[in-house]
Amino acid sequence: MLDTVKNAPVNGLDLNALGEVVEAIGKDPGEAIVEFDVATRWAGQTRSESTVTGFTIGGERIQRSHKVIADEPCQLLGADGAPNPQELLMSALNACMMVGYVAGASLRGVNLESVEILTRGKLDLRGFLGLSEDVIPGYESIDYEVRIKGDGTAEDYEAIHQTVMKTSPNYFNLSRPITMNGKLTIS
Secondary structure (H helix, E strand, C coil), X not given: CHHHHCCCCECCECHHHHHHHHHHHHHXXXXXXXXXXXXXXXXXXXXXXXXXXXXXXXXXXEEEEEEEEECCCHHHCCCCCCCCHHHHHHHHHHHHHHHXXXXXXXXXXXXXXXXXXXXXXCCCHHHHCCCCCCCCCCCCCEEEEEEEXXXXXXXXXXXXXXXXXXXXXXXXXXXXXXXXXXXXXXX
């Protein structure tokens, strides 16, 4: 695989840099440990602002500065100033899987023309509002469709699709139960 990785950039990805990352992680598994953190603060009504200040990779802190805003539509008592948390959840899932499709295609030498992921989920607000013990507050299932176009074969795309489902962190996080460790601090 490293021979494939050390070719010219494909789909905008520097395969030499990817090869170096893969090599470094292969030599030292500690380099593979990545820790992300986000702080979210209430900004009035149903609006919240999340701040990303950095992440840690291989024990090294990398500084970043990004803000993610969430709000609810007017029909759900918000000001419709940003996507709501459910839309952000789906956006995060799609964005994570997108990296996998592009990287997978690039590693196979497949030049992409377009990739689009359409995601949909239906939930019953009675669960969120606590109106029924029989209604869950989240999704029973999430449906998504990947539309991909490029110079690859159907077999290439199916292999990439299977790999994304095996390796995407957000696909993993949403497709299996994960432990949530909550702590309440009262000021």
